[in-house]
Amino acid sequence: MSGLKLFHTTKSGVTEVMPRLAEVEADVQGLVEAHMETLLCVTFLASEYVIDCVEGGRIDALGIDENGAPVVVEFKRGTAAGVVNQGLYYVAWLMAHKDAFRNLVRGRLGASAASQILWSSPRLICVAGDFTRYDAHAVREHRRSIDLVRYRYFGSEHIGLETVASVTGASVGTKRARRRAVGLSSVGRRDGAMAELAEAVDEALLGIGDGVTRVQRKQYAAYQRLRNFACVCPPQQTKLLVYLKADLKKVDLVPGFTRDVTGLGHHGTGDLEVQLRTPKDVERAQDLFRASYAAA
Numbered sequence: 001m002s003g004l005k006l007f008h009t010t011k012s013g014v015t016e017v018m019p020r021l022a023e024v025e026a027d028v029q030g031l032v033e034a035h036m037e038t039l040l041c042v043t044f045l046a047s048e049y050v051i052d053c054v055e056g057g058r059i060d061a062l063g064i065d066e067n068g069a070p071v072v073v074e075f076k077r078g079t080a081a082g083v084v085n086q087g088l089y090y091v092a093w094l095m096a097h098k099d100a101f102r103n104l105v106r107g108r109l110g111a112s113a114a115s116q117i118l119w120s121s122p123r124l125i126c127v128a129g130d131f132t133r134y135d136a137h138a139v140r141e142h143r144r145s146i147d148l149v150r151y152r153y154f155g156s157e158h159i160g161l162e163t164v165a166s167v168t169g170a171s172v173g174t175k176r177a178r179r180r181a182v183g184l185s186s187v188g189r190r191d192g193a194m195a196e197l198a199e200a201v202d203e204a205l206l207g208i209g210d211g212v213t214r215v216q217r218k219q220y221a222a223y224q225r226l227r228n229f230a231c232v233c234p235p236q237q238t239k240l241l242v243y244l245k246a247d248l249k250k251v252d253l254v255p256g257f258t259r260d261v262t263g264l265g266h267h268g269t270g271d272l273e274v275q276l277r278t279p280k281d282v283e284r285a286q287d288l289f290r291a292s293y294a295a296a
Helices: 025-034 036-040 083-096 098-109 111-115 133-141 175-181 185-190 192-206 279-284 286-295
Strands: 006-010 013-017 042-050 058-065 070-079 123-130 145-154 158-167 213-216 221-225 227-232 240-244 258-260 272-276
Touching: 025 036, 025 042, 025 058, 025 070, 025 123, 036 042, 036 058, 036 070, 042 098, 058 083, 058 098, 070 083, 083 098, 083 123, 083 133, 083 145, 098 111, 133 145, 133 158, 192 213, 192 221, 192 227, 192 240, 192 279, 192 286, 227 286, 240 286, 272 279, 272 286, 279 286
Parallel strands: 070 123, 123 145
Antiparallel strands: 006 013, 042 058, 058 070, 145 158, 213 221, 221 227, 227 240, 240 272, 258 272
């Protein structure tokens, strides 16, 4: 467990709130499933989903994230011996049985959601009391999108979640690959300045902290640390739009630079729109990027 400690403050002093594991695995599973959208930004679909195959098996939970990607969630009360391999087995089954998942989404969320599933980026989220260093290493070497999330109860009313490792299945190493990933193949030839601006934003968001991954949808690129903290739309002729999950009460809106789009339709997630036109705007937006990342 990390060195983070929680204290309860009173007028007479402070008292440490000791962390603890769940009494049984079902306790943490039930809590996360009941509040999955708040805790993981994943819409809950099914619990203890029985898979139809020769070997058999039961997926702890199935969901779909805010980008439309299928999500397998596996739980362990304590140290997660074998949970990553077990979860990857279920992800492989899911990708081989897309109709079953599509029907599940259609039944819970409707035909529109079922038609927009992001099959290119299935995710595995493992929630456990702890992980070994071998788990973290294996995750970084794998081609799938995997999040290792450590939990702790604090007292009877609080639960903490900590992302131990997070990787995306899409490896974007070269400059050419990065340009394709953020929708710059044709834009770069037409407008070099906007292409460079988009690359600068991509590098700034990927390098903002640990565990940042990028998920590419047709309409936007989502940057996430377990959940989205920024969504970048393809460059327009004169500007690049970035949507953040910043606390709007703490943001001084500046016309032509930042805008509250709460309730307004747009691609991606987040209610703060940032309009970038020059490299100086990217520097100007760094504090907003960091605030959204910290809240993710």
